[in-house]
Amino acid sequence: MNPLMQRLGLRVPIVQAPMAGGPSTPELAAAVSQAGGLGSLGAAYLTPAQLREAAGAVRRLTDRPFALNLFVPEPRPAVTEEEVAAAVADLVPLHAELELPPPALPERVREDFEAQFEAVLEVKPAVFSFAFGRLGRPEMAALQAAGTLVIGTATGVEEARALAADGVDAVVAQGGAAGGHRGGWGQDELADTLALTRAVAEAVALPVIAAGGLMNAADVRAALDAGASLVQCGTAFLRATEAGTSAPYRSALAAAQPGATTLTRAFSGRLARGLANRVTAEVGRPLPYPLQNGLTRPLRTAAASAGRAEFLSLWAGEGAHRGREGKAAEILGDLWPE
Template sequence: MSPAPAPLAPPVPVLVAPMAGGPSTPELVAAVAGAGGSGYLSGGNLTPEALADQIARTRELTDRPFGVNLFWYEPAEPAARAAVQEYAELLAPELAALDVTAPELDWEDLDRASEKLDLLLSDPVAEVSFTFGLPGPEVVERLHAAGTAVAATVADHHAARCAATQGVDRLCVQGAEAGGHRGTLTTGEEPNRLTTTQLVQQVVRALGPTAPVPLITAAGGVTDRAEVEALLTAGAESVQVGTLFLLTDEAGTSTAHAAALQDPEITETVVTRAFSGRPARGLRSRFVAAHDAHAPAAYPTVNQLTRPLRTAAARAGDHHRVSAWAGTGWRQARPGPAAGVVEALTPTPAPGRPSGSR
């Protein structure tokens, strides 16, 4: 077995979350790294070529180590075909409203994840994190041999134990407050409602004293320094933050998504399958309110079905028809430099980390 390479361990224990669909940019990762944190580019929904470009650009902007996140899932369940067809019929007026035609669905789509893994094996980054599924011991071993640490996103303590036995170096423990998709291991399961703090405590208990224990990164609903400190006390080594960075200058969040985040008439976030077929937390827009109850558990086919609608809505500035993923702390997201977010979250003093080592 190859020795496990060191996972990301920036001076400030704040990792910017991978955020597919635009928000993640090389500029955002570099800005957070420059402020003493670290984080991930999002490889999900990108072509391998686009991911390679983003990695190259990030290296131009920073010499600090960073990670890449991949979507890692099983093919869509063919049994869901009828339900997806019914949902497509229900959504037809939404598509018609923006003059878009229903797309052909690809039931074999795996997000070209194995090609992106090959890219990362031939041109390694510091860490690769996986979501929607666990990488398995063989992939972990190949990444370790390439000099790359491995993180797995988990949303319950069973998944945490399973990932630990596969030899991952970090568990991204994602609580119910988290924006974006829940890191459940199957499309059909309903995620639990444990808060990030409760889940971190449960995972720490479930892992017990067995060595080697992966690092724990807490994700979900982090909006201030006191929450970071509480999560570190609960057993996390770092926090992974998404929503708070969505409106920052360096994020690539679409204008429509940003408008949804700042619309005073949108008053809550909910976990919904309406846009993608997988449970994800986002703003309760008119689209979500109308279709949440009818959306089938079918990923990525429902995601494919709504893609042209979301693209047209983003172009038209229709913020009720874009998937405005956001965590429960969305009201705290503000425009400004990403470094300001890192500074506001930095524990005083950063526990267990050398100061001034950026």
């Protein structure tokens, strides 16, 4: 057992990745934490009230530590009318198939980060993790003063060094095989997960959490041997009973073959890995994040209701074809049979 596991009281060196937008549920986070790992709530798309409610639900299910995750915001990107028109035009035929009105860019495209952060401080989770940027020093200090361990996300060594200089307590090293959004903000190395883990462990004097394509016990052991203190798994939990993964999403994952994922900006405007489908193939002129995310939300919502996986953001890592269904505790047991 390493110092990070001891500090968090973990029996299993596994973090359930924060998968915002549906798969992340209080039931999933609580089940993983109760079984000895670190469950996470992906709260980036939650209102402050929803964040408090979700955290309260976790605490009603377990007294074990858990993590909350948010996306660090950047200024709203400026776009031209022509860029908006092109992004809308890509989506018009897809909307028509689902009998939706023509797409329109909403005024509100993300939650208020400052208000979300205030809710996090009220909740006082054992861990706060963040992605898409660097957390301000005042925010970091406030979390640590409250006893919350702070974890940043890096996709390369220089990002990891920057996070270490900022004062985080640990760094997620997100390899190129990881599902979902790329969590960095600078030079994304899209590196092999084990190679990146070794490089980050050598570059910073902090605990490293390996993430990306890690789906079984052999993968977990290899990441720990590469210098990780913990291993973060997301795709492995997408088909857990407690996950909020929609039925069409689950079916697509169950049918996934090797090489089924792609990197795309089509859904959100930010590079992310998921199963290839019609949207990843046909949407070629997305707006920057978070504008595209707001623009495609009605399509994704309608597609989930209609069971149309070809229009969903099917975030998944390169190991998606190696996933399984089952209780979260069973999946955790497969990842760490010791």
